Amino acid sequence: MNLEELRKLKEKAQADLKVRAESAKIKIIVGMGTCGIAAGARPVMQAFLEEVERRNLKDVLITQSGCKGICAMEPVVDVEIEGEKSITYGYMTPEKAKKVIAEHIVNGTPVSEYIVSTQG
């Protein structure tokens, strides 16, 4: 491990880092139960990470949850935006993940054709 590089990286971005850790207004939660993993949840999460990074989106936390019992629709992804209903997308792929970032996260319009349920 190149820990020297990590040290530099820490110093460089420290101010920005503080803001980010606590207050993510948008959460993207990928279901990582056995069925989710088998159906391709890992590359889906990878795609979300890459897309958020590429567009340099702040305030977005990408994380995972266990099985929610809707295995038939895996990979499943929840999008939770502060003050809005949370939305569950099903049958996700890396391609669909990119579209969700572009339309839902960036433009604020959920991608209705991928939605499997809405809560809250």
Next chain:
Amino acid sequence: MEELSLHILDIAENSIKANASFVTIEIIEDIDTDKMEIEITDNGFGMSDKMIEKALSPFFSTRTTRKIGLGLPLFKDTVEACEGSIKLTSEINRGTKVYASLRHSHIDRPPLGEIADTILMLVISYPDRDFLYRHKKGNREFTFDTREIKEILGTEVSINHPEVRSWLLETLKSGEKELN
């Protein structure tokens, strides 16, 4: 599962659910003896002997969302299809170890696959847990320890920050590459 690294991700998720604060993932590949070993150890709440027995057969789970467990039996199937065996040891309130040994050259053995992605997903999804990853291949060895990383980052900087994430992925990918 198409990759062993996906099984590893799934098995490690069990450790997280068992409230483990420290998870060790070790892979040893030895071409000379034609053996591949995978060991996932945690310090979670463990399992009773009865549960250990049941856990390797399908349809057992303590989850309430779906009544059947899949992860361990699925891994067992994969391992046994490669002339391998799996061993589950656990102690209540001390932790659990899943050990698998399989024939490296077996035609049905799935590739290890993107193990860097598996480790990254775990590390950034559970920033409050620690992970030790070790991969030995012949006489080469790669070790990745989040405790070391967090010591440098301190309390101000989270390990799941995007800038750190790029470094993590880079580190994992290049560490894996150097084993070949």
